[in-house]
Amino acid sequence: MVTGGVLAAKFRRDLRHRPAQLVAVVALVMLGVALFGASYDAYKNLDGGYRALFDRYRFADITLAGGDAEAIAREAARTGGVAAAATRTVADVPLRMPDGATMVGRVVGMPAGTQPAVDRVKLRDGAYLDASAPDGVLAEKHIADHAHLRPGSKVQVWRDGAWHGVAVRGTATSPEYLWPARDRQEPLPAPGSFGVLFAPEPLARRIAASASVQGPNQVVVHYTRDGREDAARLDAALTATARRYGAPDAVTRADQPSNAALGEDIKGFSELAYLFPALFLMAAGVAIYVVLTRRVARDRSLIGMLRANGFPRRTVLAHYLATGVVVGLAGAAPGVLLGLALAGTVTRAYTGAIGIPDAQVSVRAGTVLTGVAFALAAGVLAALAPAVAAARVPPAEAMRGAVPSGRGGRGVLARVERLLPVTRRLPAGAWLVLRGPARQPRRTSYTALGVVLALVLILVSWGMLDTSKATVARQFDRIQRQDAELTLAPGTGSGSVPRSGSGSGSGSGSVPVPSVLADLARQPGVSAAEPSANVPVSLEAGGRAYSTALVGLRRDTSMHRFLTSAGARPLPARGLLLGSAMRDRLGLKAGDRLTVRPSTPAGPRAGRRRGSRWPGSWTSRSARSRTPRSGRPRRSRPASARRPCSCGSRTAPTGTRWNGPSRPVRAWSPTPTRGRSSGP
Amino acid sequence: MRRHDHGSSASPASEAKTGNAARVDAETDGSERAGAETGGRGEREETAVRLRGVGKSYGKGHTAVEALRGVDLTIGTGELVVLLGPSGSGKTTLLNLIGGIEPASAGTVEVAGRSLAGLDEDARTAYRRDAVGFVFQFFNLVPTLTAMENVRLVAELVDGERGGRRAGRGRRRERAREALESVGLAGRADHFPAQLSGGEQQRVAIARAIAKDPELLLCDEPTGALDLETGLGVLRVLQDLNRRGRTVLVVTHNAAIAAIAHRVVRMRSGEVVDVATRAVPADAGEVAW
Ligand SMILES: Nc1ncnc2c1ncn2[C@@H]1O[C@H](COP(=O)(O)OP(=O)(O)O)[C@@H](O)[C@H]1O
Ligand SMILES: [Mg+2]
Numbered sequence: 001m002v003t004g005g006v007l008a009a010k011f012r013r014d015l016r017h018r019p020a021q022l023v024a025v026v027a028l029v030m031l032g033v034a035l036f037g038a039s040y041d042a043y044k045n046l047d048g049g050y051r052a053l054f055d056r057y058r059f060a061d062i063t064l065a066g067g068d069a070e071a072i073a074r075e076a077a078r079t080g081g082v083a084a085a086a087t088r089t090v091a092d093v094p095l096r097m098p099d100g101a102t103m104v105g106r107v108v109g110m111p112a113g114t115q116p117a118v119d120r121v122k123l124r125d126g127a128y129l130d131a132s133a134p135d136g137v138l139a140e141k142h143i144a145d146h147a148h149l150r151p152g153s154k155v156q157v158w159r160d161g162a163w164h165g166v167a168v169r170g171t172a173t174s175p176e177y178l179w180p181a182r183d184r185q186e187p188l189p190a191p192g193s194f195g196v197l198f199a200p201e202p203l204a205r206r207i208a209a210s211a212s213v214q215g216p217n218q219v220v221v222h223y224t225r226d227g228r229e230d231a232a233r234l235d236a237a238l239t240a241t242a243r244r245y246g247a248p249d250a251v252t253r254a255d256q257p258s259n260a261a262l263g264e265d266i267k268g269f270s271e272l273a274y275l276f277p278a279l280f281l282m283a284a285g286v287a288i289y290v291v292l293t294r295r296v297a298r299d300r301s302l303i304g305m306l307r308a309n310g311f312p313r314r315t316v317l318a319h320y321l322a323t324g325v326v327v328g329l330a331g332a333a334p335g336v337l338l339g340l341a342l343a344g345t346v347t348r349a350y351t352g353a354i355g356i357p358d359a360q361v362s363v364r365a366g367t368v369l370t371g372v373a374f375a376l377a378a379g380v381l382a383a384l385a386p387a388v389a390a391a392r393v394p395p396a397e398a399m400r401g402a403v404p405s406g407r408g409g410r411g412v413l414a415r416v417e418r419l420l421p422v423t424r425r426l427p428a429g430a431w432l433v434l435r436g437p438a439r440q441p442r443r444t445s446y447t448a449l450g451v452v453l454a455l456v457l458i459l460v461s462w463g464m465l466d467t468s469k470a471t472v473a474r475q476f477d478r479i480q481r482q483d484a485e486l487t488l489a490p491g492t493g494s495g496s497v498p499r500s501g502s503g504s505g506s507g508s509g510s511v512p513v514p515s516v517l518a519d520l521a522r523q524p525g526v527s528a529a530e531p532s533a534n535v536p537v538s539l540e541a542g543g544r545a546y547s548t549a550l551v552g553l554r555r556d557t558s559m560h561r562f563l564t565s566a567g568a569r570p571l572p573a574r575g576l577l578l579g580s581a582m583r584d585r586l587g588l589k590a591g592d593r594l595t596v597r598p599s600t601p602a603g604p605r606a607g608r609r610r611g612s613r614w615p616g617s618w619t620s621r622s623a624r625s626r627t628p629r630s631g632r633p634r635r636s637r638p639a640s641a642r643r644p645c646s647c648g649s650r651t652a653p654t655g656t657r658w659n660g661p662s663r664p665v666r667a668w669s670p671t672p673t674r675g676r677s678s679g680p
Numbered sequence: 681m682r683r684h685d686h687g688s689s690a691s692p693a694s695e696a697k698t699g700n701a702a703r704v705d706a707e708t709d710g711s712e713r714a715g716a717e718t719g720g721r722g723e724r725e726e727t728a729v730r731l732r733g734v735g736k737s738y739g740k741g742h743t744a745v746e747a748l749r750g751v752d753l754t755i756g757t758g759e760l761v762v763l764l765g766p767s768g769s770g771k772t773t774l775l776n777l778i779g780g781i782e783p784a785s786a787g788t789v790e791v792a793g794r795s796l797a798g799l800d801e802d803a804r805t806a807y808r809r810d811a812v813g814f815v816f817q818f819f820n821l822v823p824t825l826t827a828m829e830n831v832r833l834v835a836e837l838v839d840g841e842r843g844g845r846r847a848g849r850g851r852r853r854e855r856a857r858e859a860l861e862s863v864g865l866a867g868r869a870d871h872f873p874a875q876l877s878g879g880e881q882q883r884v885a886i887a888r889a890i891a892k893d894p895e896l897l898l899c900d901e902p903t904g905a906l907d908l909e910t911g912l913g914v915l916r917v918l919q920d921l922n923r924r925g926r927t928v929l930v931v932t933h934n935a936a937i938a939a940i941a942h943r944v945v946r947m948r949s950g951e952v953v954d955v956a957t958r959a960v961p962a963d964a965g966e967v968a969w
C-alpha cells in the first residue's frame with residue numbers, strides 16, 4: 001500500500017494530523033456499514049425465519065374457500081407438487097371474552113388430538129385439542145394476550161341466537177396469524193377487535209352452521225419444495241380446480257393477509273438496507289474527497305519533491321489512495337460488528353414485538369463482506385480522483401514555492417463581473433472571500449455537495465417520520481372520519497334483538513339498520529351515525545381476480561371521503577368506485593366492466609341464502625384499496641348486475657343472493673375503534 | 681506536455697543563435713581544462729553534463745513562452761558551477777532539463793555520457809532517483825517527518841528501487857546519519873522542520889540530496905530564502921561537498937555567490953550570455969553580500 005517505512009510514517013502522521021476530521025469520516029463509514037448490516041441482516045433473519053417457520057408449521061401455500069371442499073381437496077392432493085391438502089371449517093362469528101368484551105371472532109376447525117396436515121399451530125401453553133374435550137379450544141396468541149386468556153379461561157361464542165361457553169385448553173401461535181389481520185382490507189385491526197379460536201372440527205361445524213356455513217368450507221394446500229418453485233403455475237391450476245367445484249375464492253400465500261402484511265413490512269428493511277447506508281457512505285465519500293483534495297493541494301510542492309527525487313507515480317497514487325482504503329476499513333471493522341449486534345437486536349425486537357416464535361439470528365458472511373466491500377468502494381472511489389491528481393503533480397512543482405495552485409478561478413469570477421457590472425462595486429474584502437471558493441470550483445462544489453448530503457440525510461429521516469404521520473392523519477382525519485364503528489352480527493336469528501326492535505329485511509336494501517342508527521344517534525356526544533355494508537368479494541376482470549371487500553356507503557356519506565388529486569369526489573350514482581391500486585392490479589379503466597363474486601372466509605355455499613355482515617357503523621374497511629389516489633377515480637359497472645352497488649345489496653352473478661339479513665339483526669358487538677389507536 | 685523533438689539541433693531558435701553558441705563553446709572548452717585541474721578524478725567521465733543547442737518552450741501558439749534558446753554548456757566532473765541570472769532568465773528551467781524533471785524541446789542533454797533525450801517518464805524518474813540530488817529554494821521538507829526521517833525517506837527509496845532492499849535498515853540509517861553529519865546536523869536528527877532554523881532546514885535538504893550519493897547535485901537558489909549568515913553556512917556545506925569530489929551546480933540571482941564557483945555561467949532571457957572561469961575560487965567564508 002505504502003512503500004517505504006518513512007513514507008508510511010508520513011501517512012500515519014498525516015492521518016493523525018486532524019483526528020476529529022478522521023474520526024468523523026470513519027464514523028460516517030461505520031454508520032453506513034452498520035446500518036447496512038443491521039437492516040440487511042434483519043431482513044434476511046426475518047425472511048429466513050418466516051420461511052423456516054412456514055415449513056415447520058406447514059403454512060398453506062394456497063387457501064381455497066367455498067365450493068365442494070372435499071372434492072377440491074381430493075383433486076388438489078392428486079396434483080403434482082402438492083404435499084398435503086386438508087379441509088376445514090372456518091366461520092366468522094361473535095365472541096365474548098371473560099371480561100364481557102365482544103368482537104368479531106373467527107373459529108377455525110382442526111382435527112382433535114393431532115395437528116392438521118396443513119396450517120399447524122405452535123402451542124404456547126396448555127394442551128392441544130382433544131376429542132375427550134369437545135368444547136375445548138385453543139386461543140390464538142394475540143387475542144389470548146389481549147383478553148388475558150389462559151388454559152381454563154371461558155370464552156363465549158354466539159351460536160343459534162345465544163352465547164355458548166367454550167373452554168380454552170391452551171394458547172397457540174399460527175403461521176396464518178403471525179400478524180392478526182382479519183383480511184387484506186384490514187391489515188391493522190384494532191387490538192381486541194378480532195380474535196381467532198382453533199376448535200375441534202365438529203365444534204367448528206356446529207358454530208359455523210349458525211352462520212349459515214354447512215360442512216367444511218375451506219381447503220388449505222401445502223406444496224412440496226419443488227411445487228413451491230413453480231408456485232405460480234400450481235396456484236393457477238388449483239384455482240381452476242376450485243372454480244370447477246364452485247369455489248370462487250383462492251388466496252395464495254403471497255396474498256394471505258398476515259403474510260402479505262408482514263412481507264410488506266420486512267420489505268421495508270431490505271429497502272432501508274440500501275438507502276441509508278448509501279447516504280452515509282456518500283457523505284463519507286464526499287468528506288474523504290474534500291479532505292484529500294485539500295491535502296493534495298497543500299502537498300503539491302512536497303509531491304513534486306518526491307517525484308523529483310525519483311518516487312514513481314504509483315507510489316504517490318498509493319500514498320493518497322491509502323487514506324480511502326484505511327478510512328473504509330477503519331469504518332467497516334466497527335461498522336460490521338455494530339451491524340451484527342444491531343441486526344440481532346432488531347430481529348429480536350421485531351419478532352418479540354410481533355410475537356413470532358423461534359427468532360432466527362445468524363451471522364452472514366455475505367452481509368459482512370458486502371458491508372466491507374461497500375465501505376472500501378466508498379473510500380477508494382472518493383480517494384481516487386485526488387490520488388490521481390496527486391500522481392499527476394509534475395516534479396517541476398518542487399521548484400516552485402508555496403504558490404497557490406489551481407486554475408485561479410478568475411474565469412468564473414471574471415465572468416460574473418462582466419455579466420453583472422454591479423458586482424464591481426463590491427468591496428475588495430468581498431472579492432477576497434469569493435475568490436477562495438472560486439479558486440477551486442470542483443472542491444467548492446463537493447463541499448457544497450457534502451453539506452447537501454448531510455441535509456438530505458436529516459430531511460429523509462424527518463421526512464419518513466413525517467410521511468408516516470401524514471399518512472395516518474390523512475387516513476383517519478380526512479378519509480375515514482368515524483370515531484367508532486359498531487359491527488352487527490350476520491344472520492342473527494329473529495327475536496333476539498334487544499334494542500333495535502323488529503325490522504324486517506327480506507327485500508333488497510331493506511335492513512333494520514335505521515332503528516339501530518336512531519338509537520345511536522340519540523346517544524349523547526354522537527353527532528352523526530350512518531350505515532354501511534361490508535361484503536367480502538372477489539373482483540374479476542380480464543382474467544385477473546382479487547379478493548377484497550365491497551363497501552357500501554350512503555351516496556352522501558360524511559364518514560368517508562374519496563380523495564383525488566383534484567379534491568374530494570362523491571360516490572358515483574351507478575357502478576363501483578375503485579381505488580387506484582385495485583384499478584392497476586386489475587388493469588381497469590373508467591367504464592370497464594368487472595365481475596363481482598361474493599366470498600367470505602366462511603364462503604357461501606351455492607344456492608344458499610347468506611346474510612352479509614351489516615355493520616351499523618360509519619365505516620370503510622377498505623379505505624386503502626378504495627381511495628382513489630390518481631386523479632381519475634374509476635367508475636365501473638358490475639358485469640352481471642344492473643344495479644350498481646354504492647349502498648345496498650344486489651343480486652350476485654353466481655345467483656347467490658346476499659342481501660341484508662332477512663331476519664332482524666341484533667347489535668352484538670359495540671367495538672369502539674378509535675381509528676388512530678388501531679394497529680398493534 | 682512532453683515534447684518529443686529532443687535532439688533536433690536544427691530548430692530555428694538554435695540556428696539563429698549559432699554565433700553566440702560558438703562563443704560559449706570556446707570558453708567552455710577552456711573551463712573544461714580548469715575543471716580537470718581542480719577535480720581531477722581520472723577514472724570518472726571527464727564531462728558531467730553536456731548541453732547542445734538546448735531549447736525549451738512552454739505552451740502553444742501566441743501564449744507560448746520560450747524559456748531557453750540554443751543553450752550550449754559543458755560542466756566538467758567535480759566542478760562547482762554557478763548559474764547566474766536575473767529572475768525569469770531560464771535558470772530553473774535549465775536545471776530542470778539537466779535534472780530530468782522536464783524534457784528539452786530542442787537540442788541534446790547528456791549527463792555522464794548518457795543522453796536524456798528519448799527517455800520516457802519512467803526512465804526519467806529512474807534517472808532522477810539514481811543520478812541527481814536536488815536542493816530547492818524552499819527546502820521542501822516533509823513537515824511531519826524529523827530531520828533524520830526526511831533524509832531516510834530518500835535513502836530508502838534509492839535502496840529499495842536500486843534492488844538494494846537487502847541493504848538493511850541499519851545501513852540506511854547509518855548513511856542518513858553520515859549525510860546529516862556532513863552538513864553538521866547530526867545533533868538535530870530528531871527535530872522536526874518546524875523546530876529548525878531556515879539554514880538548518882536547507883542543510884537537512886542538502887543531506888537528503890546527498891544521502892543517495894548522486895553524481896550531480898543541483899541546487900536551485902539554495903540561499904534564496906535565507907539570510908546572509910545562514911546562507912553562507914549552506915554555501916560552505918556545498919563547497920565542502922564539492923571539494924570531496926561531487927559535481928555541484930548552483931543556480932542563483934545573487935552575483936556574490938559566484939565567487940565560490942570554478943565557473944560562472946551568466947544567463948539572460950533564456951540564453952547563456954557569458955561563461956567566466958576562476959582559477960582559484962573563493963572560500964565560502966570570504967563571500968559577503
Ligand atoms: N511551466 C511553465 N509554463 C510556462 N512558462 C514557464 C514555465 N516555467 C517557466 N516558465 C517561464 O520561463 C521563463 C524562465 O523561467 P525560470 O526558468 O523559472 O526562470 P528563473 O528560474 O531564471 O527565474 C519565465 O519567463 C517563466 O515565466
Ligand atoms: Mg528560478
